[in-house]
Amino acid sequence: MKNTLFLLTAALLGSAGAQKVTLDLWAHWGSEQRRPTINRIIDTWNKKNPNIQVKYTFVPFDQLPTKTLAAIAAKNPPDVVVIDIRTTTLRAAKNQASNLSKLGADKLQNQFYPNLWSTATYKGDQYGLPFVTDSRFLYYNKDLFKEVGLNPAKPPTTWAELEADAKKLDKKTGPVYQRIGFHPLYGSFGLESWVSNAGGSMWDEDRVNPRFANPTAVKTLTWIKDWTDRLGARNVQAFKSSFGSGAQDPFISGKLGMIIDIGGYAATLKKYAPNLNYGMVRIPTPTGQPGPGTSSGGGFNLEVPVGTKHPKEAFAFARWMATEGARIWAQEQNDFPGAKNASLSVTSPAFRMMSANMKYTEVTPAPPYAPSYGTLLDKATEDTVYRGQDPKQALEEANTQVQRLVNSNK
Amino acid sequence: MALSRPEVQVRPRPLRTGGPRRVGGLKLGRLLAFAALVALSLMVLYPALWMVSTSLKPDAQVFAYPPRWIPDPVMWGNYAKAWASAPFTRYAVNSLLYAVSVTFGTVLSCSLAAYGFSKLRFPGRDFLFLVMLSTMMIPGLVTMVPQYVLFSKLGWINTYLPLVVPSFFAGAFFTFLLRQYFMGVPNELLEAARMDGANELWIWGRVMLPLTTPALATVAIFTFDGAWNDYVNPLLYLNDERLYTLQVGLASFRSANDTQWQLLMAASVLVLLPVLLIFFVFQKYFIEGASLTGSVKG
Structure with missing residues (x-):
């Protein structure tokens, strides 16, 4: 790998006539925890490539897509950007991300996890390289398991076991819940993730047209509704509002017995709750058997925005960043890299679990013609779960609205 | 606050x-x-x-x-630790320069425009005023990208010009606020000055402004506060981290999946202090101006 990189760099240096270029890299790492690592990665590259110098700029996470879009529209974009993995194909379709296949990206395919590689494939061509990802797990509090007489060595594997364990963990004083064992919509796993977990999908095969009211989706939403009804919709909402802003962590404080969160949550727990006795396992499925959509993930791709003045050099850097850079990143940060070799270079238990879980993790790209479908689907979910609407009817209504959106954007 | x-x-x-x-x-x-x-x-x-x-x-x-x-x-x-985790001293200087120049530009231009709309008669005045008011109906997000492209074509990206220059072109809301206040100033005062041979600029500077300090202070405080807390615009137009402001710096404590709460809060307290200070120093004017009761009598 190092040799090919060296050759590649040498070739680039030769062809560029030793002319020095400076590449702009935008990403969202600005904290004192993240910055030293990205600086080290950039320094390593800059020392090896005196003629392709990279300048890193921190752009806050929530505004990075907006800022990048504006810069592309003004034809003054950065040369490489680390950006949301779910929306790469949207930028490909709108001619905002460069076609990397033309620069030779296709031969890199087998170096990356396939579920991640495909997030940046649009009409057979590649528009991004996976950098980091995540995968979700069920975290459960072993001490609370013991407290209520559950075996901490036997976490739930099916939906039925999950609900049975959760019931035991519920704790109520009068009408008020002190603790809720688990709720499917707490944590970062929504209706769509549960439908995938049950082996279904909310879309047709091409992920273009919504199929919200399919039997699996209706069944899943009904399951969540029944769960909520058992606890009381008001209780579920009131409980959620006590930790909704993120400044309180319900799992650390023992308000929840189990929660679904990303693999990196293990590092948060280590930092903020070093004494918490917890377990981290695969998310239960209806049958107990894992499938390709058992867990869900997100992450970041490296893209070369359309309009860069140095596409070749930008791609050379992006390629190095996605492989060698990702190795440094993985070793120093808790993010799971998209390049297989980089991920195997870290041997912590959490990383091994993540690596094993990749084939059960679905990273779903946003649907091309209705990227904002989420609010409509959330509304249907909440209308059903909290406001007593019929699951099938709510999903059908949302489906009609999203289909209208798709038709008008097509 | x-x-x-x-x-x-x-x-x-x-x-x-x-x-x-x-x-x-x-x-x-x-x-x-x-x-x-x-x-x-x-x-x-x-x-x-x-x-x-x-x-x-x-x-x-x-x-x-x-x-x-x-x-x-x-x-x-x-x-x-929070202050040292990013070049916050530099960000503070940037924020201060940004907020002060925007405040100066806004007070200057809005009071001039308000003077024109309230005390000068010219054909089409009320129509123009209506047009100006209607710009308040367009949300900023809609004009964000075209505005960015415009400033990019002027070559102003990565400078403070797109952030500061627009404030010298009288925004609708504060012009409206000042106009309402200016209308309460009796015309006799202005007439007297005119009789003495003063031109309109002199009257604006020597008669109108001194009589309306509460309103001007209100505009100044609101503008300062707005610019000090502005997050999206500096972020959009500035590409060099050395030009970043405090609000952008605060965002460095947040990441995709983790937030360093204690550092974010510590830095937030420090960023909040100047605004608090300004409020306490100017609260007298601020309250008078906000209640719009200070019209001139006698």
Whole structure:
């Protein structure tokens, strides 16, 4: 790998006539925890490539897509950007991300996890390289398991076991819940993730047209509704509002017995709750058997925005960043890299679990013609779960609205 | 912060009108009113107190339950750590320059425009005023990308020009606010100045502005506050981290999946201080201006 990189760099240096270029890299790492690592990665590259110098700029996470879009529209974009993995194909379709296949990206395919590689494939061509990802797990509090007489060595594997364990963990004083064992919509796993977990999908095969009211989706939403009804919709909402802003962590404080969160949550727990006795396992499925959509993930791709003045050099850097850079990143940060070799270079238990879980993790790209479908689907979910609407009817209504959106954007 | 106003207004009252000579019922009523006000202001202050409390916590107490209000140990070091984790001193200088120049530009241009709309007669004045008001109906997000492209074509990206220059072209809201206030100034005063041979610019500067300081102070404070807290615009137009402002710097404590709460809160407290200070120094003008009662009489 190092040799090919060296050759590649040498070739680039030769062809560029030793002319020095400076590449702009935008990403969202600005904290004192993240910055030293990205600086080290950039320094390593800059020392090896005196003629392709990279300048890193921190752009806050929530505004990075907006800022990048504006810069592309003004034809003054950065040369490489680390950006949301779910929306790469949207930028490909709108001619905002460069076609990397033309620069030779296709031969890199087998170096990356396939579920991640495909997030940046649009009409057979590649528009991004996976950098980091995540995968979700069920975290459960072993001490609370013991407290209520559950075996901490036997976490739930099916939906039925999950609900049975959760019931035991519920704790109520009068009408008020002190603790809720688990709720499917707490944590970062929504209706769509549960439908995938049950082996279904909310879309047709091409992920273009919504199929919200399919039997699996209706069944899943009904399951969540029944769960909520058992606890009381008001209780579920009131409980959620006590930790909704993120400044309180319900799992650390023992308000929840189990929660679904990303693999990196293990590092948060280590930092903020070093004494918490917890377990981290695969998310239960209806049958107990894992499938390709058992867990869900997100992450970041490296893209070369359309309009860069140095596409070749930008791609050379992006390629190095996605492989060698990702190795440094993985070793120093808790993010799971998209390049297989980089991920195997870290041997912590959490990383091994993540690596094993990749084939059960679905990273779903946003649907091309209705990227904002989420609010409509959330509304249907909440209308059903909290406001007593019929699951099938709510999903059908949302489906009609999203289909209208798709038709008008097509 | 604006919500601490009731407290400020109410406090002087008992000194003036209340006292031990009053009958018991009134005293009790006042006591109850105070108790209610204290309870309400505690509610309003709750997030601010929480911010200060979190800013002094060690890692393991940030999410402790039940919550601890007084951290143990008190981590004063969070402040130094937060300030040092990014070039915050530089950001502070940038924020200050940005806020001061925008405030100057806004007060200058809006008061000039408001003077024209309120005291000068010219054909099409009311129509133009209507057009200006209608620009308030267009949300900023809609014009964001075209505006960016425009400034990019002017070559202004990565400079403070797109942030500061527009403030010298009288925004609709503050022009409207000042116009309403200016209309309350009697024309006789202006006529007298005109008789003495003063031109309109002189009248604007020497008659109108001194008579309307509460309104101008209101505009200044709102503008300063707005620019100081502006997050999206600096972020959009500035590409060089050395040009970033405090608000952009604060975002560095947040990441995709984790937030360094105690450092974010410590830095937030520091960023909030100047605005608090300005409010306390100018609160007299601020309240007079906000209630729009200070028209000139006699």
